Amino acid sequence: MIKDKVVVITGASSGIGAATAKLLAAKGAKVVLGARREAKLAQLTKAIQAAGGQAVYRVTDVTKPADNAALVKMAQDTFGRFDVMFLNAGLMPSSPLSALKVDEWNQMVDVNLKGVLNGIAAALPTFKAQQAGHLITTSSVAGLKAYPNGAVYGATKWAVRDLMEVLRMESAQEGSHIRTATIYPAAIKTELLATITDPGAAEAMQQTYDTYEISAERIADVVAFAIDMPEDTNVSEFTVGPTTQPW
DSSP: OOTTOEEEEESTTSHHHHHHHHHHHHTTOEEEEEESOHHHHHHHHHHHHHTTOEEEEEEOOTTSHHHHHHHHHHHHHHHSOOOEEEEOOOOOOOOOGGGOOHHHHHHHIIIIIIHHHHHHHHHHHHHHHHTOEEEEEEOOGGGTSOOTTOHHHHHHHHHHHHHHHHHHHHHHHHTOOEEEEEEEEOSBOSSGGGGOOOHHHHHHHHHHHHHHOBOTHHHHHHHHHHHHSOTTOOOOEEEEOOTTOOO
C-alpha cells in the first residue's frame, strides 16, 4: 500500500526521480526529495503541493554520508516516520577505457556505488529498529550485461546488483522484514546522456536513445508497483525497457 508511506528519493530533481515523486505523491505517499539542484527541487515540490500532494526537499549530495543521514532525518522530523528509500541518483559519462577519463571513472564510483552505500547506511538503522522498510535502487541493463564504452558505468551497476541481492538475503536471515528492489532500465528518457563527454560514445548512445527511448514515467510505475506489493512479498528485480529495443 502506497498511501501515507513516507518515501525518500535521491536524484529527485529530474528524470526517473521526479516522475516517481509525482506519481507516488498522487497516490498519497509523502515524498522527501533530495538532489543537488535546489531550483529544480523547489519547482518540483511546489508542483506536487499544488496538485494536493505532500512533499519536502533538501539539497543533497549523495557522495556525502551526512547529507544522506540529514535527508532521512528530515523525513522523520517532518512526517514522523520513514518507510521507503529510492536510491536513484546516478551518472553515465560513458567512454572507452583507452580514453583514460579517470576523473569520470571516480565520479561514477562515488555517485553510482558509494552514493547507494551511503543511502543504505542512512536507512538501515531505522529500518532495522522498526523491523520494516523498503530499499529500492536504480541500476541499469548495463548492470546485467557488458557494453562497449560502459566498462566503469557497468561495473558500478553490476556492483549495485550484488549489493542489493546480499542485502535482501541478509535481511531475510536476520528477520528484519526489509524489502529490496533493483530496477534495470534500458533506454529511458532522462538527463543521463548529458553527462557523456566522449564524442564517439555520446553519438552512439544518442542514436540508441533517439530510436528507442520511453518516458521516465514507465519506471515510476515500476517503483509504485514494488512499493504497493504486500509487506510479505519481495520482488527483487525488474528489467524494464522499450518493447522495440533488442537490448
